Amino acid sequence: MQPQIIVIKIGTSSLSDPESGDLQLATIAKLVEAIVHLRREGHSVVLVSSGAVGIGCGRLGLKQRPRKISKKQAVAAVGQGRLIRIYDDFFGSLQQPVAQVLLTRGNLIQRQHYMNVHATFHELLEMGVVPIVNENDTVAVDELKFGDNDTLSALVASLVEADWLFLLTDVDRLYSDDPRQNPEAKPIEFVEYSELQELRQAIGEKQALGAQGGGTQWGTGGMTTKLDAARIASAAGVRTVITRGAFPDRLSAILRGENFGTQFAAQPKTVNARKRWIAYGMVPLGKLFLDDGAVQAVIRKGRSLLPAGITQVEGKFDANESVSLCDRDGKEVARGISNYSSSDILRILGSQSEDIPKLLGFDGEETVIHRDNLVRL
Numbered sequence: 001m002q003p004q005i006i007v008i009k010i011g012t013s014s015l016s017d018p019e020s021g022d023l024q025l026a027t028i029a030k031l032v033e034a035i036v037h038l039r040r041e042g043h044s045v046v047l048v049s050s051g052a053v054g055i056g057c058g059r060l061g062l063k064q065r066p067r068k069i070s071k072k073q074a075v076a077a078v079g080q081g082r083l084i085r086i087y088d089d090f091f092g093s094l095q096q097p098v099a100q101v102l103l104t105r106g107n108l109i110q111r112q113h114y115m116n117v118h119a120t121f122h123e124l125l126e127m128g129v130v131p132i133v134n135e136n137d138t139v140a141v142d143e144l145k146f147g148d149n150d151t152l153s154a155l156v157a158s159l160v161e162a163d164w165l166f167l168l169t170d171v172d173r174l175y176s177d178d179p180r181q182n183p184e185a186k187p188i189e190f191v192e193y194s195e196l197q198e199l200r201q202a203i204g205e206k207q208a209l210g211a212q213g214g215g216t217q218w219g220t221g222g223m224t225t226k227l228d229a230a231r232i233a234s235a236a237g238v239r240t241v242i243t244r245g246a247f248p249d250r251l252s253a254i255l256r257g258e259n260f261g262t263q264f265a266a267q268p269k270t271v272n273a274r275k276r277w278i279a280y281g282m283v284p285l286g287k288l289f290l291d292d293g294a295v296q297a298v299i300r301k302g303r304s305l306l307p308a309g310i311t312q313v314e315g316k317f318d319a320n321e322s323v324s325l326c327d328r329d330g331k332e333v334a335r336g337i338s339n340y341s342s343s344d345i346l347r348i349l350g351s352q353s354e355d356i357p358k359l360l361g362f363d364g365e366e367t368v369i370h371r372d373n374l375v376r377l
């Protein structure tokens, strides 16, 4: 097999015991062995590990995840140090160097920062190091949070142009409903990209009816954030698998084609690095609703977006910021960098490009979003 770039995300629910909060040392050891095995087969591996808050709670004798943000951030600062120390000890005993990479959402929004992060991952993987990534919980502010490590791992997978993203959790795969609450829930083995949005909505609605997002009080997002992650990764050409964290030795078997967990088909890797940054590095600050003709032009024909095809604007944004493009039903079909602010678009929407100078009083761009700055989702 060709050397693969593999991102593995492990959730709190697999790292610590749900009742006592104690570390699942055997799982961590097996995960480390599995990763070292993958490295020795020639693959590059990035580990995205949750657990800072959970382990911090264990260290401080807290029985529940704190609700207050500043407390959670302080507890994460306690837990992250311990987490990385355990990994360094375990990987170190197998002579595998590791690196700690702590990221905030803001690091990926700015193009220069994004490129620096990209270059650092590249160097680490070139040197055979296993980067261990987590959100920099201690400094992250609410508006600029990944919020959950499922999303973070998908963005990292897109950034490093991974072949595979493994989301390791405490259930063996995705089900039609939460198997803890509904024993009739049906296992789902394979999901096509075209099925993902609808499935996300159905499972999100069922999960919202349940008590909380995650299966235990320590997990955060449950399956909805994993499905969001699968969508981001699949769109970036990364094959995603949801599988159980307690059996990391199955990762090699999955690479060989065995069927453990739920697999999500990847879209072809056609989008370049800059467009991937536009799609998933930047955070859209508003929405443009398009008529059917504009959806056709942008999606099917890869054309630029002109003011004539825009029917409505939502949100406040400046020129050069990221926006979502939605069809008449509100479904997001593309993202791009707008040449105009939301207030200027309100004045030119529905008009012909040649009327822009007259409507705005200055000689602006002909397009609202140029095709070079536009990515289909």
Ligand SMILES: Nc1ncnc2c1ncn2[C@@H]1O[C@H](COP(=O)(O)OP(=O)(O)O)[C@@H](O)[C@H]1O
Pocket: 010, 011, 012, 013, 014, 168, 169, 170, 171, 173, 174, 175, 176, 177, 178, 179, 180, 203, 207, 213, 214, 215, 216, 218, 219, 220, 221, 222, 223
């Ligand atoms: N449709 C579903 N299929 C499988 N698990 C589900 C589903 N809906 C909710 N869950 C719950 O999601 C939990 C895993 O999410 P979470 O606790 O956030 O894990 P992690 O800490 O690994 O990110 C499972 O324990 C399960 O109870």
Ligand SMILES: N[C@@H](CCC(=O)OP(=O)(O)O)C(=O)O
Pocket: 010, 011, 012, 013, 049, 050, 051, 052, 053, 054, 076, 134, 135, 137, 147, 148, 149, 150, 214, 218, 219, 220, 221, 222
């Ligand atoms: N950055 C947080 C991770 C939060 C998170 O996404 O947790 P999980 O749902 O268990 O993957 C931590 O280290 O505790």
